[in-house]
Amino acid sequence: MFCCSKKRVYKIHPEKQKVKRPTIIEDQLSRQEFTEQFIGEVLSCGTCNKSFSLRENELVATCGGCYKFLHCGIAGKCVGPNCLFKIKGEDYRETWCVKCVPNNIMINVVDIGSINNDCLCRECLNDPKTPKKFKRGLY
Template sequence: MFTCFKKSSNKVSDEITYLEGIFEPRPEGFKEIDVEKYQPISILKNGKDKPVKHRRRNSMYPKQSKKNIIKLNKIVMDEKRLEKDAFINEFNSEIIQCKGCFEKFNLGEHQIVMSCSGCNGFFHCHIAGACVGPNCSVILNGKKESLKYCMSCVNPYLKVNIEDNGLCLCKSCEDLSDIPNYYKEV
């Protein structure tokens, strides 16, 4: 619906004149706009006319409650524990043969005592002990750690290698001059 004001000379009138009579008629199916339904919105920021603001999210991911987080963490920890236990059981069931007596042991039985540094075999018997030489020793966390050898990797004629005291002298450290003579006794 189009309107215009009728102007008379120097006098402004409040009278509204509709333009339908001036222009051609409207086509069929044309709907008139209900003026009362479409009221203009004020751009002033007061009262009812204030435009509605959309709130932005603070983050992309919604926050979960602490109870849900704790439940999820417990479930994950239980799954990891079960997975670790299954791996340990599988690992402990592995069978290793002793190179001294050729018996077979599971790792879970804790019968295998050491790995020889000379032949890289696993032993539960025929153990000479830890080498007392300076080339085979390292200090870790204030404690002296030494390489361990089997009876076939050390000189069987030395007294220190035959005694069952947990000490031995390997073939590479036997020729060093730093070793005390009581270790070299035959």
């Protein structure tokens, strides 16, 4: 029977077949069409749940705690050392909403509602590097 059958050669690692991908993409948008489509996106405010398009320019910031978009209910920018970032030599502070900052600190209760105000988040409240003048509580 050995004369009729032939010994097979098995490859341990078979060669993978290359798949040709199309080089032309037909659904590509022009730059202006893409910009119009992007600006037309609708996002909701994390505090009041109202919807705004990016074209309206109403959404001011995102919260550092819950990562929701904000147009109202802004506690301010955190003054603590954990929320300070340096990007290309400029200082940026993280913005927080009223729901994510502790309500028993004076700086969080006095001025709220504007992105230009100061606040102190929970993480920076417990940090020993934060100055004590910001940690004053309500009595």
